[in-house]
Amino acid sequence: xxxxxxxxxxxxxxxxxxxxxxxxxxxxxxxxxxxxxxxxxxxxxxxxxxxxxxxxxxxxxxxxxxxxxxxxxxxxxx
Amino acid sequence: xxxxxxxxxxxxxxxxxxxxxxxxxxxxxxxxxxxxxxxxxxxxxxxxxxxxxxxxxxxxxxxxxxxxxxxxxxxxxxxxxxxxxxxxxxxxxxxxxxxxxxxxxxxxxxxxxxxxxxxxxxxxxxxxxxxxxxxxxxxxxxxxxxxxxxxxxxxxxxxxxxxxxxxxxxxxxxxxxxxxxxxxxxxxxxxxxxxxxxxxxxxxxxxxxxxxxxxxxxxxxxxxxxxxxxxxxxxxxxxxxxxxxxxxxxxxxxxxxxxxxxxxxxxxxxxxxxxxxxxxxxxxxxxxxxxxxxxxxxxxxxxxxxxxxxxxxxxxxxxxxxxxxxxxxxxx
Numbered sequence: 547x548x549x550x551x552x553x554x555x556x557x558x559x560x561x562x563x564x565x566x567x568x569x570x571x572x573x574x575x576x577x578x579x580x581x582x583x584x585x586x587x588x589x590x591x592x593x594x595x596x597x598x599x600x601x602x603x604x605x606x607x608x609x610x611x612x613x614x615x616x617x618x619x620x621x622x623x624x
Numbered sequence: 625x626x627x628x629x630x631x632x633x634x635x636x637x638x639x640x641x642x643x644x645x646x647x648x649x650x651x652x653x654x655x656x657x658x659x660x661x662x663x664x665x666x667x668x669x670x671x672x673x674x675x676x677x678x679x680x681x682x683x684x685x686x687x688x689x690x691x692x693x694x695x696x697x698x699x700x701x702x703x704x705x706x707x708x709x710x711x712x713x714x715x716x717x718x719x720x721x722x723x724x725x726x727x728x729x730x731x732x733x734x735x736x737x738x739x740x741x742x743x744x745x746x747x748x749x750x751x752x753x754x755x756x757x758x759x760x761x762x763x764x765x766x767x768x769x770x771x772x773x774x775x776x777x778x779x780x781x782x783x784x785x786x787x788x789x790x791x792x793x794x795x796x797x798x799x800x801x802x803x804x805x806x807x808x809x810x811x812x813x814x815x816x817x818x819x820x821x822x823x824x825x826x827x828x829x830x831x832x833x834x835x836x837x838x839x840x841x842x843x844x845x846x847x848x849x850x851x852x853x854x855x856x857x858x859x860x861x862x863x864x865x866x867x868x869x870x871x872x873x874x875x876x877x878x879x880x881x882x883x884x885x886x887x888x889x890x891x892x893x894x895x896x897x898x899x900x901x902x903x904x905x906x907x908x909x910x911x912x913x914x915x916x917x918x919x920x921x922x923x924x925x926x927x928x929x930x931x932x933x934x935x936x937x938x939x940x941x942x943x944x945x946x947x948x949x950x951x952x953x954x955x956x
C-alpha cells in the first residue's frame with residue numbers, strides 16, 4: 547500500500563508540474579498576442595480557453611486514475 | 625452495513641438534530657461508517673448484471689440476474705453489466721434536452737424572440753458560428769451533432785453541481801433500500817464518456833470512407849507521414865514504410881476517441897471526488913460543517929467553468945475530427 551500511495555503522489559505531482567508549465571507558457575503567449583493586437587483580445591482569450599481544455603486532458607486522466615487507486619485500490623491493499 | 629448520509633447545512637437546528645440522530649442510529653447499529661466507506665459508496669454505480677453464485681468451496685453453482693448490493697458483487701458481474709443509474713440519467717437528460725428544443729423549434733418565428741426561445745436561439749447560433757469557424761465542408765450532420773454533443777454533455781456535467789447526497793438520499797428513501805448505489809452524473813461513468821467518444825469515432829471513420837473511398841482512406845493511412853515511392857529502387861522499401869506509417873497512423877487514430885472520452889471522464893471524476901471529500905466534513909461537527917459549506921461553494925464556482933469548458937472542448941474536437949474526415953487530399 548505504501549507503493550500505491552507513492553505512485554499516486556508521483557502521478558498527481560508530475561502531472562501538475564507539466565500542466566503548470568504549459569499553462570504558464572500559454573498565458574504568456576496570450577499576453578504577447580493581446581499586446582500586439584488588442585482588438586483580437588476576446589478571440590485570443592476564447593482560443594486560449596480551448597487550448598487550456600486540451601492541456602487539462604492528460605493530467606486529468608492521471609488525476610482520475612490516481613484518485614481511483616487512492617480510494618478504491620489502496621484500501622483493498624491495506 | 626447500513627449507510628447513513630451525513631448532515632446538510634440548511635439551518636443550525638437541522639444540522640445538530642441530524643448529527644445527533646445519525647450518531648444515535650450508528651450507536652444503535654453498533655457499526656461505524658468510515659470515511660472510505662462513504663467515498664466508495666458514492667463512487668459505485670447501480671449495476672445490474674449476472675452474478676455467479678459461488679458455494680463455500682468457490683465453485684460456481686449458478687447465476688442470478690440482480691442489482692449489485694456490494695462492491696465485490698458489482699466487480700464479479702464482469703464487463704457485461706449495465707450501470708442503470710447512468711443509463712437513466714443520460715437518456716433522461718437527453719430526452720429533456722430534445723423535448724425543450726423541439727418545443728422551441730415549433731414556436732420559432734421570424735420575430736424577436738423572448739424567454740427560453742431566445743436562450744435556445746443563442747445556443748444554436750453559438751454552435752453554428754463555432755461550426756462555421758472549424759468545419760469547412762458541406763454537411764447536414766455536423767452542426768446538429770455539435771449542438772447535441774454540447775448541450776447533452778453540458779447537461780450531464782451540470783448534475784455534478786447538485787449537492788452530492790440529496791438525490792441519492794431521495795432515491796434511497798423512494799426505493800426503500802438505504803444502501804442504494806445511485807450516481808447522478810453520467811459523465812463520471814467512463815462508459816458514458818467513452819461511449820460518446822466511440823460514437824464520434826465511428827462517425828469519423830464512416831465519413832472518411834464515404835468521402836475518400838475505402839482505397840483512398842487506406843492510402844491516407846499507409847502513405848503518411850513517410851511517402852513510399854512506387855517507382856524505381858525505392859519500391860523495395862515501400863512495404864516497410866507502409867507498415868511504419870500504418871502503425872503511427874493507427875496509434876494517432878485510436879488516440880482520438882480515447883483522449884476525447886478520458887478527458888471528459890477524468891475532469892468530471894476528479895471534480896466529483898473533491899465534492900465527496902469536502903462533503904465528508906459535514907459529519908464532523910458544526911464548525912467544520914460550515915467551513916465545508918464554504919469550500920463546496922468555492923469549488924462549485926470553479927467547477928462551473930470546468931463543466932462548460934469540457935463540453936465546449938468535446939464539441940470543438942468532434943467538429944475538428946469530422947473536418948479531418950471530410951478533407952480529400954488533392955493529388956500532387
